[in-house]
Amino acid sequence: MKSAVIVFPGSNCDRDAHDAIARVTGEAPAMVWHQETELPEGTEFLMVPGGFSYGDYLRCGAMASRSNIMPAIIAHAESGAPVLGVCNGFQILTESGLLPGSLMRNAGLSFVCEKAPLSVANGNTRFTSRYDSEAELIIPIAHHDGNYFADDETLNRVEGDGQVVFRYGNNPNGSARDIAGIVNAKGNVLGMMPHPERAVDAKHGGTDGLALFESLLGSA
Amino acid sequence: MTQYADGITAEIVAEHGINDEEYAIILDRLGRAPNMVELGIFSVMWSEHCSYKSSRAHLGKFPTSGEKVIQGPGENAGVIDIGDGQAAIFKMESHNHPSYIEPYQGAATGVGGILRDVFTMGARPVALMNALRFGAPDHEKTTHLVGGVVAGIGGYGNCVGVPTVGGETNFHEGYNGNILVNAMAVGLADADKIFYARGAEPGQPIVYVGSKTGRDGIHGATMASAEFDDESEEKRPTVQVGDPFTEKKLIEACLELMATDAIAAIQDMGAAGLTSSSVEMADKGGIGIKLDMDSVPQREDNMTTYEMMLSESQERMLVIMKPGREDVAKAIFEKWELDVAVIGETTDTGRMVLEHKGEIVCDIPIAPLADDAPKYERPYYAPEVRAQIDAKDVAQPSHMGEVLLKLMASPNMASKAWIWRQYDRHVMADTAASSEDPSDAAIVRVHGTNKALAITTDCTPRYCFADPFEGGKQAVAEAWRNLTATGADPIAITDCLNFGNPEREEIMGQFVGCVEGMAMACKALDFPVVSGNVSLYNETNGVAIPPTPAVGGVGLIPDMDQRQGFGCMSEGDIVLVVGETKGAMGASLYLREIEGREDGGAPAVDLGIEKMHGDFVRDQIRAGRLTACHDLSDGGLACAAADMALASQCGIKLAHEPENPVPMHGFLFAEDQARYLVAAKREDALAILQDAKAEDVPVHVVGLAGGTAVSVNGAHHLELDRLREAWEGWLPGLMSSEAMAAE
Numbered sequence: 001m002k003s004a005v006i007v008f009p010g011s012n013c014d015r016d017a018h019d020a021i022a023r024v025t026g027e028a029p030a031m032v033w034h035q036e037t038e039l040p041e042g043t044e045f046l047m048v049p050g051g052f053s054y055g056d057y058l059r060c061g062a063m064a065s066r067s068n069i070m071p072a073i074i075a076h077a078e079s080g081a082p083v084l085g086v087c088n089g090f091q092i093l094t095e096s097g098l099l100p101g102s103l104m105r106n107a108g109l110s111f112v113c114e115k116a117p118l119s120v121a122n123g124n125t126r127f128t129s130r131y132d133s134e135a136e137l138i139i140p141i142a143h144h145d146g147n148y149f150a151d152d153e154t155l156n157r158v159e160g161d162g163q164v165v166f167r168y169g170n171n172p173n174g175s176a177r178d179i180a181g182i183v184n185a186k187g188n189v190l191g192m193m194p195h196p197e198r199a200v201d202a203k204h205g206g207t208d209g210l211a212l213f214e215s216l217l218g219s220a
Numbered sequence: 221m222t223q224y225a226d227g228i229t230a231e232i233v234a235e236h237g238i239n240d241e242e243y244a245i246i247l248d249r250l251g252r253a254p255n256m257v258e259l260g261i262f263s264v265m266w267s268e269h270c271s272y273k274s275s276r277a278h279l280g281k282f283p284t285s286g287e288k289v290i291q292g293p294g295e296n297a298g299v300i301d302i303g304d305g306q307a308a309i310f311k312m313e314s315h316n317h318p319s320y321i322e323p324y325q326g327a328a329t330g331v332g333g334i335l336r337d338v339f340t341m342g343a344r345p346v347a348l349m350n351a352l353r354f355g356a357p358d359h360e361k362t363t364h365l366v367g368g369v370v371a372g373i374g375g376y377g378n379c380v381g382v383p384t385v386g387g388e389t390n391f392h393e394g395y396n397g398n399i400l401v402n403a404m405a406v407g408l409a410d411a412d413k414i415f416y417a418r419g420a421e422p423g424q425p426i427v428y429v430g431s432k433t434g435r436d437g438i439h440g441a442t443m444a445s446a447e448f449d450d451e452s453e454e455k456r457p458t459v460q461v462g463d464p465f466t467e468k469k470l471i472e473a474c475l476e477l478m479a480t481d482a483i484a485a486i487q488d489m490g491a492a493g494l495t496s497s498s499v500e501m502a503d504k505g506g507i508g509i510k511l512d513m514d515s516v517p518q519r520e521d522n523m524t525t526y527e528m529m530l531s532e533s534q535e536r537m538l539v540i541m542k543p544g545r546e547d548v549a550k551a552i553f554e555k556w557e558l559d560v561a562v563i564g565e566t567t568d569t570g571r572m573v574l575e576h577k578g579e580i581v582c583d584i585p586i587a588p589l590a591d592d593a594p595k596y597e598r599p600y601y602a603p604e605v606r607a608q609i610d611a612k613d614v615a616q617p618s619h620m621g622e623v624l625l626k627l628m629a630s631p632n633m634a635s636k637a638w639i640w641r642q643y644d645r646h647v648m649a650d651t652a653a654s655s656e657d658p659s660d661a662a663i664v665r666v667h668g669t670n671k672a673l674a675i676t677t678d679c680t681p682r683y684c685f686a687d688p689f690e691g692g693k694q695a696v697a698e699a700w701r702n703l704t705a706t707g708a709d710p711i712a713i714t715d716c717l718n719f720g721n722p723e724r725e726e727i728m729g730q731f732v733g734c735v736e737g738m739a740m741a742c743k744a745l746d747f748p749v750v751s752g753n754v755s756l757y758n759e760t761n762g763v764a765i766p767p768t769p770a771v772g773g774v775g776l777i778p779d780m781d782q783r784q785g786f787g788c789m790s791e792g793d794i795v796l797v798v799g800e801t802k803g804a805m806g807a808s809l810y811l812r813e814i815e816g817r818e819d820g821g822a823p824a825v826d827l828g829i830e831k832m833h834g835d836f837v838r839d840q841i842r843a844g845r846l847t848a849c850h851d852l853s854d855g856g857l858a859c860a861a862a863d864m865a866l867a868s869q870c871g872i873k874l875a876h877e878p879e880n881p882v883p884m885h886g887f888l889f890a891e892d893q894a895r896y897l898v899a900a901k902r903e904d905a906l907a908i909l910q911d912a913k914a915e916d917v918p919v920h921v922v923g924l925a926g927g928t929a930v931s932v933n934g935a936h937h938l939e940l941d942r943l944r945e946a947w948e949g950w951l952p953g954l955m956s957s958e959a960m961a962a963e
Contacts, residue, residue, distance in 0.1 A: 009556060010465050012381020016649040050647075052379040055465025111374050111642045114656075142378065142644040197649065203780050204652040204665060 001217055003029035003045040006073065006089075008064050013050035013086065013197060020197035021047065024213035034067045039076055045216055046076050050087030050142075050195060060103065060145045061091030070096055082126055082216055083189045087143055090181075090191035099184055099191045100158060101150030106143070107174025113142040115206070116194055117169030118180055122162045125183055127190045129218060130211040137208040139194035141172060141180075146193040148175035148182075158182055166192055225253040232256075236263035242594055249588040257525045257574065257582045261589065264492035264530060265499060268756050271593040274722035275754040278732055281739040282749040288711050289748055290411060296337040296488065297407075298750025299414055300712050302776050306666065307411040308673055309343040312351070312404035312716040312772040314755035318459040319401040323368025327401050328376040328462040332534055334405040335380065336488035339471050340537065342415040342478050343407025346648060347664045348377050350387040350403045351677040351716070351770040355396035357631050357954050362391070365399050366639075367955065372462075373403070374642040379464035380471070384643035385654040386662035387677055391631035394681070397760030402716040404772040406675055408666060415478060420485040420505035420540040422568040426498070427546060429553050429560045430470050430536035433494070434519035436460050437532025447721055447759040466535040466558070473556040474537060480552075482545035489536040495529045497538040499572065503590035505540075508569035513576035517559040525576045540566060600728030606686050609811070609820035611803030611886025620858070620888055621938035623814055624930060625946055627855045627889070628862050630813045634950035652780065653706070658787030658867030660705040660851050661773075665780060672777040674708035680854070681766035683822035686807040688730045688767055690822040692737025697825050697893060699773030700745045701851040704834040705896060707784040707841040708775030713742065715752040715771050720764025722756045730767040731756075738769060744827035747773070784841045786850040786897075787867035793847050794905035795864075795872055795923035797857060798912075799833050799895030803886030809854045810889040823891050830894040836917045837896050845904040852895040857922065858888035860897040862930055866944055868899075871927035873934070884932065899925055 003025060005017045014031065022028045029047070030040040039046065054063035064070070077083045077098050085093035093099045106112055115138050123133035131137070150158070155176055158164055166181035173193070181192030196209030224230070233243050236259055246254055246262050254262060264270060272279065284292035290307055291299035297311035315330025331348060338345050350373055355362050366389075377384045382405070437460035477483065485505060487497040494516070502509045513525045519533070541549060546562055553560035567573070572589070574582035617623045627633055640655035650667055653659035661676040678698040684691030696713065703710040715738070720727040742748055758765040777783050789795075805811055806820025840846055848868060850860045861872045876884045900908055905921070912919035929937045 009469050010379070012379075012468060012647055016647070019649065051381060052465060052468070055379065055463070057465065110371075111378055111644070113378075113641055113644045113646065140646045142646060144378075195646070198646045201649075204650060205646060 001025045001027065001044050002042045003047065004032050004039055004043045005029045005047045005049055006032050006034065006069055008034045008053035008067065010053045010055050011049050011051035013195065016197045017047045017049040020200045020213060023200055024210065025217055032069060034069050036069050037072060039072050043076065044081055046073065046081065046083045048085040048089030048092050050089055053088055053092065061088060061095040064092045065095035074098065077189050080186060080188050084127065085191040086195055086197065087193055090193055091145065093189060093191045098189050099182060100154050101148055103145050104147040104149050105145050106147050111144040112172050114172060116141045116172060118166045118194060119169060121164045121167050125165055125187050127212055127215050128165055130215040136169065138206055139196055139208050140198045140205055141194045143193055146173040146175065148179045150176060161185060165190060166194065223247060223253045225255045228256060228259060233259065236260065237267060238263055242266060245594065250584060257529065258584050260526045260530050261495050261582065261584065264495055265589040266593050269491050270496055272754055273594050274596050274598050274756060275731065276595050277597050278735045281735055283739065283743045284748050284750065286746065286748045289750055291414065292750050293752060295416055296340045298712060298714055299341065300750060300774065301411060302666065302671065305411050307409050307414060308406060308774055309338050309341050309409060310404065310406040310714055310772065310774055311337050311751040312402055312714045312770065313337065313753040314716050314718060315401045315403065316398060316718065316755050316758055319369055320399050322459040323365050324372040325459050325461050327369040327372030329460045329534055330401050330403045331373055331376040332462045332464065332467050333490050334403045335382065335467065336490065338405040338407040339474055340415065340486055340488045341409065342413050343409040344475060345382045345405050345407040346650065347406040347662065347675055348382050348384040348403065349662065349675055349677050349772060350384065351679065352387065352389045353395045353400040353768060354391050355399065356393040357391050359393065359396045363955060363957065369401055370639050370642055376462055376464045378644040380468045381647050383645050383647050383651050383654065385645055385651055385664060386675060389636050389639060392681065392766060394766040397763060398758040398765050400718050400758065400765065400768055402770045404677060404714060406673060406774060415483060415486050417485055417487045417500050418504035420501050420507055420566050422507050422566050424484050424540050424543055424566045425546050425562050426509065426511065426564040426566065427539045427541050427549050427560060428516060428536065428563045429539060429549065430558055431463065431466050431533055432517040432519035432559055433528050433531045434533045435523065435527055435531060438527060438530045447757050460532045460534050462534050469556040469558055470535050470537065473553050473558055476552050477549055480548050482542055482548045483539055484542050485540040487538050489538060491532065492530065493532050493536065499586060499589045501540055502572065502586045508567035508571045508586060509564060510567050510573045511564035513574055515561050515563040517561050525574055525581045598722050598728045600725045600732050602729050602733055603688065603726065606806065606819065606821040608804060609806040611805050611883050611890050614805050614885065616883055616885050617814065620884065620932050620936035621930065624858050624862055624938050625943060627809060627813055627859055628943060629946035629950050632809065633855055633859060635948045636951060637948065638951040638955055652783065653785060657785060659785045660702040661708065663706060663777065663783055670780050672780050672783060674703045674706045674775040674777055676702040676773045677770055678702060679768055679770045681768045682807045682812065682818060684734055684767040684769065686820065687822040688733025689737040690824055692734035692769055693741040693825040693827065694822065694893060695769055695771045696738050696741035696745065696747060697827065697830050698853055699771045700747055701834060703773050703775035704838050705784065705849045705851045706777065707782050707838060708777045710745065710747050710773060710775040712748050712750045713771050713773045715749060715769060717752065717754045718758055718765060718768040718770065719756050720759040727764055734767055734769045741825065741827055745831055782842055784846060784849045786848040786864045789848040789864055789868040789870055789899040789925045791870055791926040793899040793925035794902055794921055795897065795899050795925060796905060796908065796919050797895055797897055797922050798837055798917065798919050800892060800918050801857065801882055801887055801890055801895065802892050803882040803890045804892045805886065805890055808889065808891045823893050825893045833894045833896065833917060836915060837898065840908055845900050845908055846898050847901065848899040850897045852897055856889040856891050857897060862943060864897060864899065865930050865940055866947065870925050871929045871940060872923050872925055873927060874923040874932045876932055888932065
């Protein structure tokens with residue numbers, strides 16, 4: 001599967017994303033600089049990694065969502081190809097309108113890093129097909145602005161449509177309805193605050209993130 | 221007769237921290253009076269912070285070479301060989317004075333500065349550590365400082381994307397007026413691709429990269445070289461402001477540039493910024509420099525040469541390029557949207573010449589600024605030797621479980637989760653053990669291999685205060701022990717020597733004692749010093765901090781699968797102590813927390829025994845015999861057992877034999893050195909005991925794993941649930957009082 005990882009100034013999980021994808025797919029993803037205007041020919045899976053794009057200045061993800069590469073990311077998503085945004089990548093996807101809602105400052109006002117218990121809320125997406133339905137996972141989180149918010153109507157809709165993919169077991173940031181990850185209506189764009197790319201090796205971080213990348217491999 | 225240049229008076233010279241004797245040397249070396257720019261440059265280069273003028277005479281006592289040392293002290297950071305053509309690069313540095321004045325930015329820029337020291341050498345930073353000392357928990361400033369420092373460390377490290385994997389946090393009233401913020405960075409590079417400050421030759425372009433120069437931090441190094449008084453708050457403008465986003469771009473851009481073979485020498489702009497970076501490279505290359513100040517990227521209008529040379533604006537580097545390669549740097553730094561400018565060239569004059577607006581505004585020889593800087597043999601006396609206190613001379617408490625609960629919930633022992641939850645410990649996806657894990661050292665995988673670095677920071681200031689020499693030995697020995705307890709081969713240390721005013725003989729005596737003790741331990745344990753930093757004048761209104769020589773130790777775990785923690789003990793495991801418990805209670809946590817006294821001598825460290833016991837433990841780990849291994853330090857055997865029980869979620873039934881000459885509270889809480897608490901399955905425990913007998917290492921069975929409590933001889937129960945609540949609850953309780961006060 002041909003993959004690509006977007007690199008913004010301030011991205012800091014780009015190497016982790018690269019390594020996790022390479023490990024699972026057996027093929028190293030292309031690293032795409034934010035100034036580019038096209039994705040490499042034949043890109044199937046696209047990942048927007050975590051970090052502090054543009055220093056998180058202004059508002060997390062706001063500047064990245066207006067960068068040169070963004071139209072290509074949007075076009076890729078609209079074509080129905082899989083797009084995964086993790087942490088800052090999730091923020092960028094909400095800022096760009098690819099996903100509903102937004103991510104506010106954590107309810108506790110502090111940065112939170114922990115191995116977070118999650119449950120799979122929808123095991124039938126192309127990102128989660130290899131997980132058992134309602135599986136309990138441990139995936140690391142590390143963010144200051146992961147408090148998922150949307151109005152009630154939107155929350156009711158995404159819940160009703162099965163767009164909620166992951167929920168926190170022990171809500172660490174005040175997210176509405178314990179939402180840790182959501183997909184768009186088409187189901188091909190996933191945004192999540194937890195870092196599956198940090199959970200692909202038993203020697204550090206555990207292996208609960210592996211199935212996410214494996215699900216994609218099966219779906220693409 | 222003293223001479224002064226126009227506009228300069230004796231008062232101005234004194235304000236620059238230059239005494240009469242030093243001013244006379246400047247006159248002699250220049251053959252004339254210095255102008256304001258030159259005076260400023262001498263002032264920062266000769267500050268204690270940059271020149272090590274009080275400490276240099278003693279730092280030579282450290283062993284600094286060894287089979288695995290690629291670069292010892294004298295460069296930006298130390299470099300060790302970790303096999304397979306790879307090197308680990310590391311250093312620890314203080315940011316004490318600025319962190320007290322402005323905790324968030326002081327701590328943040330401390331992290332930024334130590335990262336630059338490491339990536340300047342061509343390393344990708346892979347881990348951050350920090351050693352923090354705050355005043356008494358109930359001191360009016362403590363919670364504000366804790367909150368600010370922790371947010372600053374997290375704010376910088378999290379954004380830059382280097383995991384903060386471990387450290388230590390202590391509280392003591394001795395730090396009420398001077399907190400300590402010591403940050404350590406560790407990086408990885410290929411051993412044949414290390415970059416040095418030396419290596420520049422005449423006729424090479426000097427390239428400035430990174431952020432623009434502003435008016436912040438002017439005289440920061442001078443501030444860090446003086447005591448605090450009641451007016452210290454007014455020094456806030458000397459604290460720099462950090463921008464981790466720029467630092468992240470600077471890391472990537474520098475590493476990209478380093479891959480091109482265009483660099484002759486490189487140096488970060490830390491304390492004393494443009495001045496010290498250019499002087500260091502000129503001095504190490506034995507050359508001169510000429511800078512065109514009009515070309516320096518400036519953030520503010522009308523900056524003077526004096527301001528530009530003394531600014532400590534952050535996230536800046538100075539690169540001496542191979543001639544004709546300037547465009548390579550330009551392309552890379554412009555891609556990363558960073559400033560880049562050729563601001564001068566190297567010369568063969570041995571002088572620093574600065575030109576601004578068509579005029580030569582500074583022309584001074586390099587040598588007196590660096591190697592020829594003043595060096596003092598400050599007088600000192602060794603503190604009086606304090607008598608050791610034996611457990612037999614300390615009243616026996618009635619309920620050991622209640623004592624253990626009190627110790628584990630005391631400020632130094634209580635869980636620091638409130639702190640480390642705010643640090644990204646997992647970015648870079650190589651963290652195998654961090655603050656949250658039951659491991660005596662942080663463990664970070666060497667990317668793409670099955671090896672790992674073990675990293676620890678240690679120091680027991682109350683021992684150093686009681687007996688600087690034994691305390692210095694103990695700081696090194698504890699770091700060595702912590703690395704050993706994870707199964708690592710300890711390799712080398714960095715240090716951060718925090719003391720009071722060296723012009724006082726008592727303080728200088730503490731410094732010399734600690735250095736000599738550390739040096740002895742480093743030699744005996746084959747654990748050389750490869751980098752370090754000295755922070756003096758940690759003193760307010762004449763009251764000094766406890767002597768605090770923080771040690772940052774690095775070791776290598778050759779096979780990740782053999783790493784050892786203390787969280788996998790289970791029901792039925794035999795619990796053993798390696799090493800002798802004799803009942804040393806002097807300067808112990810027990811005396812301080814239970815009896816409210818801090819007297820007595822520090823526990824003696826027998827380095828030969830330390831090595832023998834450590835080597836024995838490491839062999840047992842590599843033989844795969846241990847389910848848990850934990851070094852014994854603060855609070856002795858009982859506190860180590862409590863840690864192990866909490867982490868393993870399994871109680872321990874300790875047994876104190878009636879014929880043991882050491883009374884029960886000595887057995888549980890004494891702080892004798894060279895000891896480890898280990899757990900093993902029954903058959904493994906037998907093998908361990910056999911090996912111990914053969915190798916003449918004292919190993920005793922002290923308990924059995926099981927149940928839901930820590931107990932002694934079937935009594936003195938402390939239920940783990942209750943212990944956990946108290947242990948986890950202390951720091952959040954303290955910090956929520958801060959939040960309430962703020963509302």
